Every structure is written in structure tokens, then in C-alpha cells.
Amino acid sequence: MNNRHVTATVSKVLNFSCVDGPGNRLVIFLQGCNYQCKNCHNAHTIGLCDHCGDCVSPCPSGALSLVKGKIHWQADQCTHCDTCLAICPRQSSPKTAEMNVDQLITLIHKHHLFLTGITVSGGEATLQLPFIIALFNAIKNDNELKHLSCMVDSNGSLSVTGWEKLLPVLDGAMIDLKAWQEDTHRYITGRSNHRVIQSIEWLTKHDKLEEVRLLHIPSITDYEPEIEVVGHFLKSLPKRTTVRLNAFQHHGISGEALTWEACSKAEIEALAAKLKQKNIDTIYRAP
Ligand code: SF4
Ligand code: SF4
Known part of the structure; x- marks a missing residue:
């Protein structure tokens, strides 16, 4: 319907992105998250505004007001000083x-000639x-847009x-697997990873798994001590699935995660090499 x-x-909304799925994509970022990741780089996207008005008077540009x-x-x-976010x-x-x-x-019609697809993140x-569902349906029922691939970028909790x-x-x-052991995942995100593993397996079964991302926080995440079982799990993914390694960095984060060691070039390369020994090809951007 x-x-x-x-x-x-x-x-x-990002009109063009080449890092949020295959090709050139228009990306729609939705507000609100059910995780509380200690390492979140965009913590202001977690909550929903209750229109309390606390950000109005601190705004140095007079860009905010309460209307009705x-x-x-x-x-x-707005000068994008981000005082309101803080x-x-x-x-x-x-x-x-x-x-x-x-x-x-x-909006998509304005840019469709330059796009491979749409990602909702x-x-x-x-x-x-x-x-x-309504957006993807509308795209697939539009003669000018129906060639665009429709993808979601998710924490896998659905x-x-x-x-x-x-x-x-x-x-x-595209699914983030933020840790292998449930305890580690719960420590980082506040939630179990059972649903994430279930989502990855379900998407595999239906050949819809475009990408799995592993976040490498050297002193925190547990892929290296669990390399046998992680390698076995990744080996079971479809051929189409990209395994991407993300190196933890400090930009945009606050609180406890600032005390965690950032992931170095050598550390991300070491994880990639260990997975390669298990015949898992990965892509990653060294810090
Ligand atoms: S401080 Fe501003 S953005 Fe935050 S809930 Fe209140 S009105 Fe909304
Ligand atoms: S980013 Fe800065 S200028 Fe813009 S609304 Fe927020 S506080 Fe005001």
C-alpha cells in the first residue's frame, strides 16, 4: 500500500554519500535510537525532543523560539555552533x-539522475x-525512481x-555488530546482541545482507580473543556481504568512552590480518 x-x-538528509551503502546514495537520517552506545559519535540523535525550550535562550544567534x-x-x-545540542x-x-x-x-526526484539508491539510517x-515501508513502496511504484535500490542502515535490533x-x-x-560476547555488547550499547545476530542470520537467509560492520575498540571489543568463532560466523555470510571494520576514534564522543584507547592503524590492520587468515576479506579505513 x-x-x-x-x-x-x-x-x-545527505543528498549524496558514497559511504552509506553501494554507489552514490541519498541518505535520510532518522531521529531516535533504542541503544545507548557509550561510543556514540552523534549522541544528539538518540532522544526525541519534548519541546521543553531549554535550548532557546542559550542559542547565540536567536535561531530558536517556542511557537505554540x-x-x-x-x-x-543558525550558525551551527551546536550549543543547543550540548x-x-x-x-x-x-x-x-x-x-x-x-x-x-x-527531494529524491531532484537528485535521482545522480543516484544509485536511497539509504535510511x-x-x-x-x-x-x-x-x-511507505517510502520504499513509493519509490518502487514511481517510474522515474524504481531503479533506485532501497537500503537500511541499522543496529540490528528489529x-x-x-x-x-x-x-x-x-x-x-547494513548491520552493526558492535561486539561478539553478549556481556561486551551490553556494556557498550546497553542492550543484548541476540537480536543483532538473529537479524544478520535472517537477512542472510533472505539474501538481503549488504554489509556487516565490526567496531574495533582495542581494549574493549572482543573479536580477537573470539577470532575462531567470529571467523566461522562471518564465513557463513552470503557472497554479496561486505565485512567492514571500523576503527574506534574519539571525535564526537563524551564520557567514559573518552578514556578508551583509540584504534591505531596497526591495530585495525592486525584484526584484518587475523580475519584474512580465516579467509575473511574485509574492508577498512585506517585511522
Ligand atoms: S533542549 Fe531543545 S532540543 Fe532538547 S528537548 Fe528541549 S526543546 Fe527539544
Ligand atoms: S546550532 Fe547554535 S545557532 Fe544553531 S540553533 Fe543550535 S545553538 Fe542556535
């Missing part, structure tokens, strides 16, 4: 927008599943029931 009036809370009890952001006055008690931002499918389809994109709803309009998913 096509429902072009379904809305989502959008934190940002709702926060109002004037983009043309001040927000809800890990949110006044710079989000409610956008419906129709508005995004209009976050926050955690799948928390706004009805919007994603249930199998949710993936089943998305399946008819999904071309691929």
Missing part, C-alpha cells in the same frame, strides 16, 4: 524536521518502520516480524 502522508522525525509550545528552528539564522537534557536536537513521504519523494532507522514487513520493499541492509 502506498501512503505518502506517513511522517518521520528526520535529523538530517513547539520548538521552532530558523535554519537561515545543552539538551534529552540527547536530542531542535534542528530535526517532521517530513512525510511525499516531501522526500520530491539513524539514530536507529527501524524505530520508524511504517515510514520506511524483530523478525519487523524484517518480514520490510522484506517486500527492501534491497539490502
